[in-house]
Amino acid sequence: xxGKPYIREIPVFSWYLGRKRDIHHMLNEVxxxxxxxxxxxxxxxxxxxxxxxxxxxxxxxxxxSPVSIGLHWLMLAFTLLHSISWFSVTPKAMPVQIGExxxxxxFIAAGHYVAWFCISLFILYIGGVFSYG
Amino acid sequence: MSYKTVELEVLRYxxxxxxxxxxxxxxxxxxxxxxxxxxxxxxxxxxxSSLSFRWSCHMAVCGSCGMMIDGEPAxxxxxxxxxxxxxxxxxxxxxxxxxxxxxxxVMDDFIEKLERVKPYVIRKDRKxxxxxxxxxxxxxLKKFKQYTLCINCLCCYAACPQYALIPEFxxxxxxxxxxxxxxDSRDQGxxxxxxxxxxxxxxxxxxxxxxxxxVCPKQVDPASAIQQTKIASTLRWYKNLVGLxxxxx
Numbered sequence: 001x002x003g004k005p006y007i008r009e010i011p012v013f014s015w016y017l018g019r020k021r022d023i024h025h026m027l028n029e030v031x032x033x034x035x036x037x038x039x040x041x042x043x044x045x046x047x048x049x050x051x052x053x054x055x056x057x058x059x060x061x062x063x064x065s066p067v068s069i070g071l072h073w074l075m076l077a078f079t080l081l082h083s084i085s086w087f088s089v090t091p092k093a094m095p096v097q098i099g100e101x102x103x104x105x106x107f108i109a110a111g112h113y114v115a116w117f118c119i120s121l122f123i124l125y126i127g128g129v130f131s132y133g
Numbered sequence: 134m135s136y137k138t139v140e141l142e143v144l145r146y147x148x149x150x151x152x153x154x155x156x157x158x159x160x161x162x163x164x165x166x167x168x169x170x171x172x173x174x175x176x177x178x179x180x181x182s183s184l185s186f187r188w189s190c191h192m193a194v195c196g197s198c199g200m201m202i203d204g205e206p207a208x209x210x211x212x213x214x215x216x217x218x219x220x221x222x223x224x225x226x227x228x229x230x231x232x233x234x235x236x237x238x239v240m241d242d243f244i245e246k247l248e249r250v251k252p253y254v255i256r257k258d259r260k261x262x263x264x265x266x267x268x269x270x271x272x273x274l275k276k277f278k279q280y281t282l283c284i285n286c287l288c289c290y291a292a293c294p295q296y297a298l299i300p301e302f303x304x305x306x307x308x309x310x311x312x313x314x315x316x317d318s319r320d321q322g323x324x325x326x327x328x329x330x331x332x333x334x335x336x337x338x339x340x341x342x343x344x345x346x347x348v349c350p351k352q353v354d355p356a357s358a359i360q361q362t363k364i365a366s367t368l369r370w371y372k373n374l375v376g377l378x379x380x381x382x
Contacts, residue, residue: 005232
């Protein structure tokens with residue numbers, strides 16, 4: 001007996017394993033590591049580009065390795081998870097009130113998907129994907 | 134004849150006798166219209182009067198009977214036995230709080246944090262009663278009404294992984310109430326709350342896991358209040374940075 005309130009310890013490294021909701025949350029948190037890694041990879045590519053054709057060719061060659069392709073699929077999966085999770089909760093963060101009513105949440109989420117699509121098209125356009133010949 | 138017999142596995146902790154909590158089982162003959170609180174009251178009245186738990190209104194208004202029911206924070210008075218498929222229910226005190234006794238938790242940390250966010254209307258220009266009340270349109274009320282429904286049951290704190298890992302975190306309900314008053318057209322206290330709300334242990338310790346909103350028995354949606362506060366606070370910070378805010382940074 002100790003006569004005091006009992007404090008339950010939280011398993012710091014495994015607290016999320018017992019519940020689907022918490023696992024999803026942790027996957028979302030971990031996704032930032034993959035998105036950050038991809039940003040570093042792009043910076044590495046820019047650095048190689050600035051160092052000349054030979055360095056950039058070596059960089060591009062490295063991207064074709066099985067390990068690189070596998071990592072790219074992983075980064076794409078986590079980026080999609082992160083983006084879709086965030087877009088689905090945007091109506092909570094940015095409610096739009098019109099008079100006494102709120103705009104249905106799916107309009108706000110859909111707006112983000114449209115913006116995502118348009119920005120992606122723009123980046124592909126300036127990247128020369130749509131230029132022929 | 135009872136609707137079904139349910140085995141309640143209740144976490145017990147009696148500070149004068151126990152070094153740590155332990156589970157005690159009770160076989161309770163439940164009626165079809167019973168909620169978990171009815172089953173606990175049956176135990177208290179007919180099986181074991183030493184069992185301690187908080188309750189008062191029995192209609193999801195007072196917020197006293199928040200507890201873990203099969204691992205999820207919920208109000209015992211709003212959780213129907215018939216909706217729970219299992220015949221064995223595990224009942225525990227709300228996680229993330231010290232256990233005072235059996236299902237009763239120590240709420241002091243929450244109360245202290247609630248006081249820090251000043252959850253009441255603050256006026257800078259107090260006018261005499263003779264000038265009448267501060268009027269508010271239905272649209273102005275709608276802006277924050279959902280956040281007034283919080284009953285301080287602490288289910289959101291029990292679900293919040295950030296509060297579990299960072300005890301300094303002000304937490305969902307207190308931050309929601311700060312947002313509720315910041316959104317109130319009659320209130321002028323946003324600046325007074327800012328130091329607590331916009332601190333690291335305020336809104337920025339929230340990782341937007343949404344667990345608080347998922348478990349909220351009153352559909353208050355604390356996660357939305359915190360994210361809206363993050364955006365508003367960030368905009369104020371940038372406005373102050375470029376000298377457009379006219380307020381302290």
